[in-house]
Amino acid sequence: MSEFKSGFFVGGESCNGRVLVVDDEPDIRKVVRMTLQKAGYDVLEAENGEKAIETINYGENRLLLDVIICDIRMPKVNGIEAIAYFRQNYTRVPLIVLTGFPDTDMATALLRQGVVDYLVKPVEGEKLKASVARAMEQRELAHL
Amino acid sequence: MTIISPTMSHPQAENQGSEPAPASPPMRVAIIGAGRGGMALLDVLHQISRIQIVGITDQNSSAPGLTRAQELHVPVYDRVTDLITHQGLNLVIDVTGDPAMESVLREEVPAGADVVNGQTARLLWVLVQHESTLQTELLHAEKLAGIGSFAAGIAHDMNNPLQLILGLAENLTDEPDLEAVHLQAHDIIDAVKRTTAICRDLTSYSRRSSxxxxxxxxxxxxxxxxxxxxxxxxxxxxxxxxxxxxxxxxxxxxxxxxxxxxxxxxxxxxxxxxxxxxxxxxxxxxxxxxxxxxxxxxxxxxxxxxxxxxxxxxxxxxxxxxxxxxxxxxxxxxxxxxxxxxxxxxxxxxxxxxxxxxxxxxxxxxxxxx
Structure with a gap:
């Protein structure tokens, strides 16, 4: 049965939303995908900021992407550069930072820029899901 | 190319050196005694570009300082008299502690060369050992200060496998597929090994140089x-x-x-x-x-x-x-x-x-x- 979420139909299957996970570590993408898929999210992956920008600009993702979870320390286009791009070009897509390095100054600056959450690895599944759920609420509010 | 070389006597330094020439010629020093004292002197004086060690000698042909001198390309002399009559010598340092050596030096050392021996030589040896210890401490202190800048990299490399471990462990609590359980358990073991390897590398690096x-x-x-x-x-x-x-x-x-x-x-x-x-x-x-x-x-x-x-x-x-x-x-x-x-x-x-x-x-x- 098709389900209406975030104002869009997604793939004809039940889906709580579409999440893009940007991290250079395949292991991290794997566990985040595992956690979020169990919670009913459709998960896309990108291995760095450059790929993330390609992914969000590809086909229906432009419209259907609900949340971006982004690492900071990555090759090519790093998290800071990628987030700046998303904030400028996809203002309605909420962003969650998931980083291995806690940096208070960076966290403050990113939260001021409108990032929904700044999570430091390792983060529990429940906390990650709660953060994505908050981001989804923000996403839906943006469509009102 | 700017070259920083330990001594003027170093053959490669002479070939390559574009370092500005020192204002005065180097002090030419001979060391008598190649035990612990002579070797400590050799190690420190060798690093000073204003000092040229013209040679070292010891009655004991297996004295450790003689081996070190060969490594540093410092000439080793069999006879004291051959060394102390060396042309243009400025200073003879006698760390043998042998009272008989004093009369030999008095008679053989050419005019214009000074002699440091007895308690003065011992004091010099102590100071040189102190300098050597300070250099080692400084190296270690600088290395530890540098490790402070590793925090971001360590956090990144530790927290990524920890995220994998936590995510997989959470998943295992309700994973019904036994094959998936086995695979994920192995992933956890590999992640733990990666994390311990980081600790091992850093512990090894931060230790005091032997x-x-x-x-x-x-x-x-x-x-x-x-x-x-x-x-x-x-x-x-x-x-x-x-x-x-x-x-x-x-x-x-x-x-x-x-x-x-x-x-x-x-x-x-x-x-x-x-x-x-x-x-x-x-x-x-x-x-x-x-x-x-x-x-x-x-x-x-x-x-x-x-x-x-x-x-x-x-x-x-x-x-x-x-x-x-x-x-x-x-x-x-x-x-x-x-x-x-x-x-x-x-x-x-x-x-x-x-x-x-x-x-x-x-x-x-x-x-x-x-």
Whole structure:
């Protein structure tokens, strides 16, 4: 049965939303995908900021992407550069930072820029899901 | 190229040296006695460019200082009289403590040369040992200060496997598929092993350099080890790394200290490139010398600063980002290994640090550390 979420139909299957996970570590993408898929999210992956920008600009993702979870320390286009791009070009897509390095100054600056959450690895599944759920609420509010 | 060499007597330094000539000729010193005192004097005086050690001698042909002198290419004399009548000698240091030596020196040392012996020589020996201890402490302190900058890299490398472990463990609590359980359990084990390897590398790197443990070191392996450590201090993801290693290149020295030298040079090179560029690591074994080059395509060093970069506390980094002791300590370690360090640099094009050591033959007969 098709389900209406975030104002869009997604793939004809039940889906709580579409999440893009940007991290250079395949292991991290794997566990985040595992956690979020169990919670009913459709998960896309990108291995760095450059790929993330390609992914969000590809086909229906432009419209259907609900949340971006982004690492900071990555090759090519790093998290800071990628987030700046998303904030400028996809203002309605909420962003969650998931980083291995806690940096208070960076966290403050990113939260001021409108990032929904700044999570430091390792983060529990429940906390990650709660953060994505908050981001989804923000996403839906943006469509009102 | 600016070359910083330990002594004027070093053959390679004479060939390559474009370092400004000292204002006055070096003091020419002879050392009598090659036990612990003579060897300590040799090690420290050898590093001072204003001092030329013309030779060393000892009645005991197996005295440790004589072996060290051969490593440093300092002439070893069989007879005291041959040494102390050396042309143009300025100073004779007698650390034998042998009262009979005093009369020999009084009669044979030419006019114009001074003699330091007895309690004065002993005092000099104590001061030199103190200096040697300070150098070792300084090297260790600078290394520990550098480890502070590893925090971001360590956190990244620890927290990523921890995220995997936590995510998989959470999943296992309700995973019905037994095969998936087994696979994920193995992933957890691998992640734990990766995490412990980080701790092992850093614990090993941060330990105090073992004293007097010179051995033959495989240079390529040591450069690879340094890359592993340096990646905690600087992001290497966007750096192209070119390894031009000639096989089986070895140098003689302290492996812990050489690792520290390589980590510092690689870290500096990557910082100069601001995360984008090419890092080239080269090793060459030539007939009479071994060369190691660390090159970057970074910002380069201004010509007016090139002559100062090996000075203690000289840094171009912002306050809190560098101790200013990195290259100074590197120079001391290289000189201790009887090597030279030189730098070529062009603003906007990058820098190349070249380490040159006397070639080591008979590598297969001695202990090799990689």
């Amino acid at each position: 004293l007097r443990q010179d051995c033959l070191i495989g240079v390529g392996g040591k450069l690879d080890e340094a890359l592993k450590i340096a990646r905690y201090a600087v992001a290497l993801q966007d750096i192209e790394i070119r390894k031009l290693y000639q096989p089986d290149v070895v140098v003689k020295g302290n492996p812990d200290e050489l690792l520290h030298v390589f980590v510092n040079l690689i870290t500096n090179a990557v910082q100069a490139m601001e995360h984008h560029g090419t890092l080239t690591l080269e090793t060459h074994a030539m007939a009479d010398a071994t060369q190691i080059r660390v090159s970057d395509t970074g910002s380069g060093i201004a010509p007016e600063l090139l002559g100062r970069i090996f000075e203690p506390f000289f840094t171009t980094k912002p306050p809190g980002k560098g101790t200013g002791l990195g290259l100074y300590n590197i120079k001391n370690v290289i000189h201790h290994m009887n090597g030279t360090i030189g730098v070529d640099s062009q603003i906007g094009r990058g820098s190349t640090f070249t380490l040159t050591f006397p070639s080591e033959s008979g590598a297969d007969e001695r202990t090799t550390s990689s």
